[in-house]
Amino acid sequence: MPKVVDHDQRRSEIADAVLSIAARAGIGTVTIRAVAEEAGWSTGVLIHYFGNRRAMLAGALRRAAEISGQRHMEIAQEGDATTRLERALAEALPLDDRRLALGRVFVFFYAEAAADDRMRSEIEGYLGVWRKFVAGAIRAGQKQGRIDPGIDPLATATHLVALTDGLSMHALFDPAVMAEIRNRPPVGTWIARLAPAGPAT
């Protein structure tokens, strides 16, 4: 009987190895050879699945987006709307290895997106999905009376997603910012400022 190979699973395993290396030592250290060692496959297998280093990094980008999507589905089941909102945003802060890798892989492709329309459109799609999820949590918060009904959910989501993504990126460049976001949750502060005026509920 021929051996059954689950190609999607193997691609995911390779992408996970890329993300592990990116979290540990940065994008600069992601090479075909390093990923082969990490994943336990030959470089030939890697090249069969991804062709070259850039394609492997793009695979890691898609894998990171997929894992974030799964996290959003889990978060959607959780507690009240403001907790969901806070978690949906903190999902992109580099507060553990998984999210550190996510941030590094995204920044790598941001530069490409600024020059290449196909990658721009892919990044636009990921950011759009995230923004819509956050806007949904804001609307739910408004219904629950926890968020000012006067604010525009999508515009506010656009701002909060930019705040979170900007902090995540700056934390990669500046250890002081990394310390700041690890010591004091930045997102909660701003969500608190979205509370309705008048007596606290």
Added chain:
Amino acid sequence: MPKVVDHDQRRSEIADAVLSIAARAGIGTVTIRAVAEEAGWSTGVLIHYFGNRRAMLAGALRRAAEISGQRHMEIAQEGDATTRLERALAEALPLDDRRLALGRVFVFFYAEAAADDRMRSEIEGYLGVWRKFVAGAIRAGQKQGRIDPGIDPLATATHLVALTDGLSMHALFDPAVMAEIRNRPPVGTWIARLAPAGPAT
């Protein structure tokens, strides 16, 4: 008499040509040849000053940072603290060609900064200067009673700079975000949320 050449001025002119092309058509179209045509110098002169394309883009990054520094000095002379704060932040939003080029050049080097420590440290420096300027405007706003005295100026500056930089970057990827920040000033909304509690002053 030997011709006197102001090398700094020539470098600035070349960097300005890079920024013009970046604003008009994106970083992908910045080539030695295109910049030579734009600046009115030969490709030989450009190579004499910058060596290669990457060095020319790094020159444009430094020039963009220099122009922003000059803008900060002008803004420091302006009106009340919250106006200064708003302008110091809007300085990085791609609301005209100059700031569009600034955003594009920075995103290009963000990816490099994620892998190269020298560029990381350079970017860290620029962001640090911007953050301190914004923190100064927040402190002035607190003294003038226009900003909640209970907030931490540097932490809040870190957040506002990240919000602005994140919006600027997302606007490069998504026309809807670009339209949003051009139609509704995003920064003023958040500064208004930093006002002290109680009756408006």
